[in-house]
Amino acid sequence: MIYGYAGVPPNKTLMIEAGARLHFHNESGIIVANEGSLQVNGLPSTTDELENEVIFEGDRLEPVYADVAGQWGAIWLTDGSKDNIINNATIKNASVGIIMDNSNAASNGATLKINNTQIYNSSNSGLIGTTGHIEANNMVVNNSGQSSVVLRLGGDYTFNNCTIANYWNNSFRQDPTLFISNIIPNTDLTEDLVNAQFSNCIIYGDRDIEFILADDGVSQFNFSFDHSLLKFNDRFDDFVGFPNYDFSNTTLFNQNVLNVDPVFRDEDNNGLQIDNSSGANGIANPVTATSNDILGNSRSTAPDAGAYESIDLSAG
Numbered sequence: 001m002i003y004g005y006a007g008v009p010p011n012k013t014l015m016i017e018a019g020a021r022l023h024f025h026n027e028s029g030i031i032v033a034n035e036g037s038l039q040v041n042g043l044p045s046t047t048d049e050l051e052n053e054v055i056f057e058g059d060r061l062e063p064v065y066a067d068v069a070g071q072w073g074a075i076w077l078t079d080g081s082k083d084n085i086i087n088n089a090t091i092k093n094a095s096v097g098i099i100m101d102n103s104n105a106a107s108n109g110a111t112l113k114i115n116n117t118q119i120y121n122s123s124n125s126g127l128i129g130t131t132g133h134i135e136a137n138n139m140v141v142n143n144s145g146q147s148s149v150v151l152r153l154g155g156d157y158t159f160n161n162c163t164i165a166n167y168w169n170n171s172f173r174q175d176p177t178l179f180i181s182n183i184i185p186n187t188d189l190t191e192d193l194v195n196a197q198f199s200n201c202i203i204y205g206d207r208d209i210e211f212i213l214a215d216d217g218v219s220q221f222n223f224s225f226d227h228s229l230l231k232f233n234d235r236f237d238d239f240v241g242f243p244n245y246d247f248s249n250t251t252l253f254n255q256n257v258l259n260v261d262p263v264f265r266d267e268d269n270n271g272l273q274i275d276n277s278s279g280a281n282g283i284a285n286p287v288t289a290t291s292n293d294i295l296g297n298s299r300s301t302a303p304d305a306g307a308y309e310s311i312d313l314s315a316g
Helices: none
Strands: 005-008 013-017 021-024 029-032 037-041 054-058 075-077 084-087 089-092 096-101 112-122 125-144 149-160 163-166 178-181 193-199 202-205 211-214 224-226 264-266 271-274
Touching: 005 013, 029 037, 089 096, 096 112, 178 193
Parallel strands: 005 029, 013 037, 021 054, 029 075, 037 084, 054 089, 075 096, 084 112, 089 112, 096 125, 112 125, 125 149, 125 163, 149 178, 149 193, 163 202, 178 211, 193 224
Antiparallel strands: 264 271
16 A cells, blocks of 8 residues: 555665555555666466456545546656566556656666556556657557557657557547657657557557657657557548558558457457457467467467457357
8 A cells, every 4th residue: 555656766676576456545656766677577367356467556445446547646667767577467547557758778678668467547648658668568558538658759669469549438538549759749859769669559449540640850750550450540631641641651551450440348448358350350460479468368370469369259
C-alpha cells in the first residue's frame, strides 16, 4: 500500500517479484530517479486469479471501483533512469500507466523493456515516451482518456505483437489511439525520431483515424508498420497527398491490413482476445512474431497480429 510517490534512488534497483499486488492511494505512484532502475519480475499465470502476475492498481477495492480510471498517478521512469524491465504485469486505473522520459546511453539496450503486460483505464494515456528508447512485446493498452500510446519528441521504439486500442467511453475522446511525433506540440522542441517500428501489431479503436504521425520536417522521422492491422479510415481524404500516409509505400507500410474488424471479445471491458474471424488472424510475419502470445500460448505457423492468438469466441 503506497501513499505519495515511492522513490527509487540513483544507482538502486527496485525489484518487484511475481505475485505482488501494489495498491496506490490518490495521487500516488512510483518514481525512478536518474541512474535508478525498476524491474518487475512477474511470471505467466495458470488461473484467472493471475497468481504470478504483478498488479498495480488503486486502493479502492470495492467492485464499483474495479475499472475506474485516474485513481492514482503513474509509474514515472525519469530522465536518466536505466535498465527498466516490466514482465507479466497489469497496470490499471492510473492517470498515466507509464511515463518514460528520455533514453539513457548507459542502459543495456532499451531503457524500458516491457513484455506480456496490460495497461488499462488510464484517464490520460497508458504509455508516454519522451525521446525514449522502448522495446515492447505482447503488450496490450486499452481505454485511455487521450491517446493510449504517445511517442513524442523523437526517440527509438520497437513494438512487436502489441495490441494498442482505445474504446474509451467515459467522455469525448479526440486523440487517436497512437500518437507519434518528433516534437512536443505547441513548443519549439524537436528531436530525431530514430525509429518507430510496429511489427505484427493491432492499432485500432472506435474512431476513424487511430494513429497520427506528427513530423515537423526538421528532425528525422523514421517509422514503419508491417504485418499489422491498422485503423485509418480517411473518409474525407484529409490525408491524401501527405507522404507519411502513403500506404502504397512499402518502406513505410508493408503487408498491413486496413480497417477490418479485429473482433475483440469485449473491448469496452478490456477483453482484447480476438476471434478466429478477426482481421488480425494469420497476418503476422512468422519470422518476426513472438514465439508465444501474452497468455503463453504458442503462436501458430500462420501467427496472428496483436498480443493474443485467436480463438473461437463463439465457443464461450
